Amino acid sequence: MSIAASPAHVFDATTETFETSVIQRSLQVPVLVDFWAEWCGPCKQLGPLLEKLAADYHGAFELAKVDVDKEQQLAAAFQIRSIPTVMLVKDGQLVDGFPGALPEAQLREFLAHHDIQPGVPAEQEPLPEQAAAPVDPHAEVLRLRKAIETEPDKAELKLDLALALLATGGAHEAGQLLDALPANLSTDDRAVKARARLGFAALLKDAPPAETLQAAIAANPDDLRARHLLGVQRIVAGDAEAGLEQFIEMLRRNRGFEDGLPKKALIDAFRVVDDEDLVGRYRRKMSSLLLV
Known part of the structure; x- marks a missing residue:
């Protein structure tokens, strides 16, 4: 497959380029690696399906094509015993794979199992918002305390206050607020990240200066x-x-x-x-x- 003829988000991977184009790239976006050969009938069924999905998913994953006849060293490193074989690389590591040609529905299920969902076409992506001016966390704590006095049952404000308190060193009160959040907010990305920060802070309880x-x-x-x-x-x-x-x-x-x-x-x-x-x-x- 020539580079000029490559569909969007599909590329050829070689032994020389694999570290950069697949391993390093997978730190930013998942990469499916398709081990194939020109003489392989099932490869000719699977390859076009994978390329179609790569286009349909608009960059939610990328597809690396490895011709096992040309890249025997790479195929040996992955212990490829039959083709087609597909491997998934995420965060710099091999996480899953399968041999043989699967139908499109099962391919989509495989991607969904690894939290890979179709992305938004570039022309439909919203324009980035203008960066807001930095907020003084201490002033934000005061503002949110007043807002909670006015709307004491609004849980979103308490999550906002917990985040502001973490920025000012108020880990204990922030933890109490996070523990009291309703179920629909306790799994919010901001709440999860706040708990991770609390975990870091807890490690310092008896730490030396x-x-x-x-x-x-x-x-x-x-x-x-x-x-x-x-x-x-x-x-x-x-x-x-x-x-x-x-x-x-x-x-x-x-x-x-x-x-x-x-x-x-x-x-x-x-x-x-x-x-x-x-x-x-x-x-x-x-x-x-x-x-x-």
Whole structure:
């Protein structure tokens, strides 16, 4: 399949380009990998269906085509024993796959099972809103307290107050508000992220001050417990990059420390950090270290 003839969101993957075009790309969007060959009859049935879905889903996933005759090393690395075989790569890791040609309905079920839903065509995407001016979290706490006095039964305001309190260090009251939310709001993305922040804050209950942790790391760079606590402190304090850097250094030094704590700390932090570009950068760093 030539690049010029490739449908949208479909590309050829080779041994040389696989790390960048599939592994690294999957940190941003899921990638289906179709192992096929020109002589394979079922491949000619499955391939067009996969390409149709890639177009229908408008970038919700991308399709990488691997010609096993041309890329024997890549096929051997994935232990491909029959074709067609399809693999799904998400977040830099192989998560699922299937052999053989499936009908379109089952292909859609496979995608849905992995939370891959059709996207919106680019021409229909809404225009980005103008960025709002930063809000002072302390002023926001005061505003929301007054609003709740006026509408004490409005649970959405209490969720907003919990988020504002977290930004000012009021973790205890924020936790009480989150625990009291009705079921329809307790699973809200903002509530889930707020609980993740509370979990980070709870780790610091009896933690030494940052200066003590920094001194411990300077004396022993392999003190991963100190690195973990310092990383958590940096995340909670709003210095996300410094915190992520500590977690990455933990992963670099000992990925198996305390049953995989370095990787777990990074994944937890990705749920908390709002800067998508920063999260994407550190996801790529994590993937590179895990693939070594």
